[in-house]
Amino acid sequence: MVRKVTIEFKRKEDVKEASKGTYVQEINKRLEEFEEYIEKRxxxxxxxxxxxxxEEFLKLLAEFYNILEAREAKLKGKWTRRLLDKASYELGLTDIFDIADKLHVWGFHERSMDIDDANREKL
Structure with a gap:
């Protein structure tokens, strides 16, 4: 089972900053949809x-910690695959992003994973 994302912050300013763009709500929505599609096989x-x-989780953390890749994305007006990859490295989340990317490429674009393959990959 995938768990909902809950982020606790020490300061009120942090909560306000992290809620920009409603990343947490978007992440939880996608996790719920993931569970629904697993059940539907x-x-x-x-x-x-x-x-x-x-992807949304990476953006949330990158913007919260104001890393270089988040500032670049803001200047460009969008996140690119390159920036997401670099942000995952900078944040120490390459394992998570690599698995998610594998699922995206082989499960979504190539359509070569079955439901057991998709469910076996752990984030």
């Missing part, structure tokens, strides 16, 4: 939803 959509949850 739809690996294509399940793979896409778990990737989107991981």
């Amino acid at each position: 739809d690996p294509v959509q399940a793979s896409e939803k778990i990737y989107k949850a991981a």
